[in-house]
Amino acid sequence: MILHRQPRVALGARNFFLLLSLVIASFAVRAAAGGFDQAIDRLQPRVVKLYGLGAGVQAGYGSGVVVSEDGLILTVSSLLIDAKVISVVTPEGVHYTAEIVRRDEKLQLALLRMTKQKSDQNETWPADSPSFDPVAGLFPFFDLACESVASSAQSSSLQPGDWIIAAGNAFKVADGPEPVSIAHGVFSARTRLDARRRVNDFPYTGEVLIIDGITSNPGAPGSAVVNIKGEFVGMIGRLVISNQTHTHLNYAIPRSVLCNFFLQAQGEDGTNDSTRSRESHEDRIDLGIKISKTGYRTVLPYVERVKRKSLADLAGVRKDDLILSINGRNVPDVAAYKAGLNRLDPGEPIEIVIRRGRVIKTIFIETKGP
Amino acid sequence: MLGTSEISFGQISAWVLAAAAIAFAPGRVDAVTPAESVLKAQAERIAMIDRVSSAVVAVFDTQQRGGGSGVIIDEQGYGLTNYHVVAGMLDKRKGLGGLSDGKLYDLEVLGIDPVGDVAMFRLVGRETFPFADLGDSDLVRVGDTAIAMGNPFTLSDDYSPTVTLGIVTGIHRYQWGVKGNLTYTDCIQVDTSINPGNSGGPLFNGDGEVIGVNGRISVNTRGRYNVGFGYAITSNQMRRFIPALRSGLVAAHGTLQATVKLDQNRETVLAEMLPAGALSRSGAQLGDRLLSIDGVRITSPNHFASVLGTYPGSRNVRVLIERENTKTESIVRLDPIPPKMRKPYIVDQEVNDREVRRVLAAFKGSARSDDTAEPFESLKWNVHRTHFALADRDVKADQLFAARVTTEGLFLTEHSPEENETIRIFSFDGKRATQRREGEEEFDLTTDRAMVLAALDLVFKTLMKPPGDTLPGNVRHAGGDAVFFERMKDMAGDLDAKAGARYLPAREAEVITWPIGEDAQARLQFDMDSHDLLRIDLEDDPSGVRVSLDLHDYEASGVLRLPKTIIVSGPGYRYQDSLSQWRVDP
Numbered sequence: 001m002i003l004h005r006q007p008r009v010a011l012g013a014r015n016f017f018l019l020l021s022l023v024i025a026s027f028a029v030r031a032a033a034g035g036f037d038q039a040i041d042r043l044q045p046r047v048v049k050l051y052g053l054g055a056g057v058q059a060g061y062g063s064g065v066v067v068s069e070d071g072l073i074l075t076v077s078s079l080l081i082d083a084k085v086i087s088v089v090t091p092e093g094v095h096y097t098a099e100i101v102r103r104d105e106k107l108q109l110a111l112l113r114m115t116k117q118k119s120d121q122n123e124t125w126p127a128d129s130p131s132f133d134p135v136a137g138l139f140p141f142f143d144l145a146c147e148s149v150a151s152s153a154q155s156s157s158l159q160p161g162d163w164i165i166a167a168g169n170a171f172k173v174a175d176g177p178e179p180v181s182i183a184h185g186v187f188s189a190r191t192r193l194d195a196r197r198r199v200n201d202f203p204y205t206g207e208v209l210i211i212d213g214i215t216s217n218p219g220a221p222g223s224a225v226v227n228i229k230g231e232f233v234g235m236i237g238r239l240v241i242s243n244q245t246h247t248h249l250n251y252a253i254p255r256s257v258l259c260n261f262f263l264q265a266q267g268e269d270g271t272n273d274s275t276r277s278r279e280s281h282e283d284r285i286d287l288g289i290k291i292s293k294t295g296y297r298t299v300l301p302y303v304e305r306v307k308r309k310s311l312a313d314l315a316g317v318r319k320d321d322l323i324l325s326i327n328g329r330n331v332p333d334v335a336a337y338k339a340g341l342n343r344l345d346p347g348e349p350i351e352i353v354i355r356r357g358r359v360i361k362t363i364f365i366e367t368k369g370p
Numbered sequence: 371m372l373g374t375s376e377i378s379f380g381q382i383s384a385w386v387l388a389a390a391a392i393a394f395a396p397g398r399v400d401a402v403t404p405a406e407s408v409l410k411a412q413a414e415r416i417a418m419i420d421r422v423s424s425a426v427v428a429v430f431d432t433q434q435r436g437g438g439s440g441v442i443i444d445e446q447g448y449g450l451t452n453y454h455v456v457a458g459m460l461d462k463r464k465g466l467g468g469l470s471d472g473k474l475y476d477l478e479v480l481g482i483d484p485v486g487d488v489a490m491f492r493l494v495g496r497e498t499f500p501f502a503d504l505g506d507s508d509l510v511r512v513g514d515t516a517i518a519m520g521n522p523f524t525l526s527d528d529y530s531p532t533v534t535l536g537i538v539t540g541i542h543r544y545q546w547g548v549k550g551n552l553t554y555t556d557c558i559q560v561d562t563s564i565n566p567g568n569s570g571g572p573l574f575n576g577d578g579e580v581i582g583v584n585g586r587i588s589v590n591t592r593g594r595y596n597v598g599f600g601y602a603i604t605s606n607q608m609r610r611f612i613p614a615l616r617s618g619l620v621a622a623h624g625t626l627q628a629t630v631k632l633d634q635n636r637e638t639v640l641a642e643m644l645p646a647g648a649l650s651r652s653g654a655q656l657g658d659r660l661l662s663i664d665g666v667r668i669t670s671p672n673h674f675a676s677v678l679g680t681y682p683g684s685r686n687v688r689v690l691i692e693r694e695n696t697k698t699e700s701i702v703r704l705d706p707i708p709p710k711m712r713k714p715y716i717v718d719q720e721v722n723d724r725e726v727r728r729v730l731a732a733f734k735g736s737a738r739s740d741d742t743a744e745p746f747e748s749l750k751w752n753v754h755r756t757h758f759a760l761a762d763r764d765v766k767a768d769q770l771f772a773a774r775v776t777t778e779g780l781f782l783t784e785h786s787p788e789e790n791e792t793i794r795i796f797s798f799d800g801k802r803a804t805q806r807r808e809g810e811e812e813f814d815l816t817t818d819r820a821m822v823l824a825a826l827d828l829v830f831k832t833l834m835k836p837p838g839d840t841l842p843g844n845v846r847h848a849g850g851d852a853v854f855f856e857r858m859k860d861m862a863g864d865l866d867a868k869a870g871a872r873y874l875p876a877r878e879a880e881v882i883t884w885p886i887g888e889d890a891q892a893r894l895q896f897d898m899d900s901h902d903l904l905r906i907d908l909e910d911d912p913s914g915v916r917v918s919l920d921l922h923d924y925e926a927s928g929v930l931r932l933p934k935t936i937i938v939s940g941p942g943y944r945y946q947d948s949l950s951q952w953r954v955d956p
Contacts, residue, residue: 173540178543184561
């Protein structure tokens with residue numbers, strides 16, 4: 001009954017099916033001992049609900065996996081965590097805010113840290129918080145056990161055909177202290193991701209676990225995925241469409257990939273946004289302007305933030321300025337603004353017309369050559 | 371649990387084979403012999419599905435268009451579906467129901483619950499129909515097997531249901547409605563495939579009991595198809611509405627006319643309250659903690675809305691309130707919220723009368739074991755003990771007196787303990803209630819006491835008589851209710867304080883309203899299981915005077931089955947008669 005743990009080796013088809021039938025038998029035995037209960041009991045206390053920025057079809061809610069007793073949360077890198085305040089709701093219904101420890105645009109992963117309880121009266125750690133004691137550290141968490149991942153090439157004993165169970169707040173069905181939703185499926189295959197998000201290729205092309213079950217739903221990215229025993233095997237990644245089949249992919253980022261990201265983040269603990277590299281053209285010439293992404297239909301190019309001591313900052317661009325034109329071309333929306341930036345050559349001087357309140361201003365920015 | 375888990379694991383074989391086939395694409399595959407336990411679980415599941423699928427209905431309108439699903443829950447062909455499945459049939463209240471025998475039956479739309487998205491129908495055309503049992507949805511746990519049956523995409527040509535299998539992925543879910551209607555409160559969430567056409571169909575547990583009715587899915591940008599998020603209205607919510615739905619009513623949901631918020635200790639406290647609303651009338655005040663409703667601990671404002679949403683209006687619930695460390699339990703009758711509808715839904719009186727007759731016949735059947743034309747001329751009982759309570763003071767009184775009921779003439783006679791001496795005679799002629807002492811002038815009884823007499827007159831002279839062909843006008847089936855009896859005082863006359871709970875567990879009742887005299891109305895509440903008459907609430911319309919009679923401890927006595935304790939609660943008083951014996955004088 002322990003045959004399912006044996007590594008998958010090159011067996012003849014006949015032997016392989018013989019092996020599978022034994023796997024089936026072992027499932028039946030485990031099922032008799034409690035089915036999914038064990039996995040679900042481990043999952044639900046370790047998954048948090050996230051709330052942040054949303055726009056258009058981008059959900060302003062999501063899921064995260066608690067990976068340390070002091071409140072580190074693993075989730076996907078998305079618009080959600082661009083919010084001014086990222087809210088975390090624990091399974092007990094306690095609200096926290098979170099800050100970004102690290103995000104990786106290549107892996108499309110992010111590590112957050114719960115900071116403080118969101119409360120008008122109480123700005124410090126609550127003394128009677130059911131889940132957290134800042135000294136002892138009491139968040140239930142999934143131990144990524146990264147040491148064991150690094151030491152063995154076979155990152156997990158998961159075999160095609162094994163049950164997997166995911167937990168997250170897709171469709172934000174759960175609210176406050178309500179437990180997040182469960183999804184069940186079968187692990188189908190390991191493969192490399194070749195996918196896109198709408199028109200852009202998805203930057204992550206590493207290994208994923210394909211799931212026979214529907215996980216590609218708004219809010220599901222960041223869900224924890226466990227095997228039948230409740231052991232952490234991965235996390236649901238961002239919603240993507242396969243470049244090969246043009247269907248939405250149901251997949252999880254395997255624990256080994258999460259571990260690499262987590263260990264790197266731990267190594268550079270305290271650095272914020274350190275490896276953030278935007279894929280957008282906006283950064284081909286980095287003026288240090290962040291444009292607001294919120295809006296309805298037409299998104300006007302309002303400046304949300306100006307990086308301190310950046311080119312734009314030094315030239316006098318300020319938060320809440322509305323950019324009207326770049327080098328003589330009108331920029332009626334964000335797309336035109338990006339196109340305008342895209343047309344610039346490195347080193348080309350820039351003339352930006354902005355509106356600040358009721359005042360129209362022209363600002364000159366000197367850019368350096370490549 | 372053991373059996374249900376195994377069932378869901380049985381399907382692994384197919385999936386493993388499929389996955390393996392994709393992964394390895396072997397040229398030729400030898401047969402696999404799965405383990406004994408897997409085969410057994412699979413065989414049990416097949417047998418269960420075979421057993422219950424005959425109760426699953428493919429619901430169509432009379433032109434056999436559209437298509438939803440339903441499930442039959444008793445052998446007379448009464449069944450449940452979604453309101454939104456029958457919403458297009460409300461003009462004629464007719465449709466068609468296909469069963470797995472391949473036949474189409476006429477379908478009659480009965481009561482509707484637009485807010486909860488439930489409707490009841492009746493199939494006709496067969497002596498008896500196959501049916502499925504309603505399970506206890508409070509026992510459902512996340513991870514349980516959840517099997518949906520119905521007619522998604524109207525795939526079935528022979529009306530045999532499509533079966534999909536998954537697990538329960540969430541419980542106590544709240545899903546917002548559309549303008550107040552189609553609200554799924556405290557519902558079951560499943561990853562079982564639920565698709566258009568599954569609406570109204572049953573959700574079964576692993577034992578083949580109906581734990582819900584599927585009616586809603588979450589969809590993403592890809593269209594209105596299953597994405598692993600289906601929602602089912604619980605069997606326990608529907609059970610509370612079934613009496614109203616059977617009798618063709620438009621069910622209203624209930625409200626306490628209050629909202630709650632979380633205080634600093636994350637306790638739910640009353641935030642807003644309508645002054646004349648249900649909760650306010652019970653004595654609750656703003657800032658009080660609302661601990662539980664019917665024993666369910668309230669954890670958040672969302673949970674409060676979710677729990678309340680499962681109750682019909684005008685139903686009693688047990689509410690536990692805490693103020694300054696003192697807990698108070700009270701029974702609150704929820705105010706009804708009439709559903710918003712484009713066209714008024716007129717109750718079909720024939721449907722309602724059918725239910726009135728059924729309830730009254732069941733009561734008669736349980737109250738008398740024979741059915742002779744005139745079983746008794748008079749009925750006599752001895753009261754061996756009476757307990758009075760006036761306002762807050764308890765007055766104990768041990769009295770012996772006998773009362774006599776006859777079907778004509780005198781109504782109630784109070785005798786002295788010596789039996790022979792008549793003290794008072796009460797009478798009621800159908801309009802006027804009077805009291806007369808020996809050798810004194812007769813005078814009218816006060817409204818409250820007159821109503822008690824009228825209620826007893828109704829029970830003994832009408833309800834217990836052999837069934838007549840015609841019902842008096844304006845007698846209506848008014849749906850269901852929960853009857854809460856206060857824990858009775860024991861022989862020492864003390865409340866059983868240590869037991870904590872002030873009330874006995876609720877009993878599910880069906881309510882018949884019956885006009886008494888010209889202005890008063892009786893609300894007769896019959897136990898759904900035993901058919902005993904549990905309580906009569908009486909209200910006099912012009913004066914607003916209310917009295918209620920609780921009838922406890924039914925016992926067989928000769929050919930009759932009658933209560934041994936009667937508690938009368940009137941304005942400012944309460945008395946409890948313990949009856950030592952009933953006697954029927956032939």
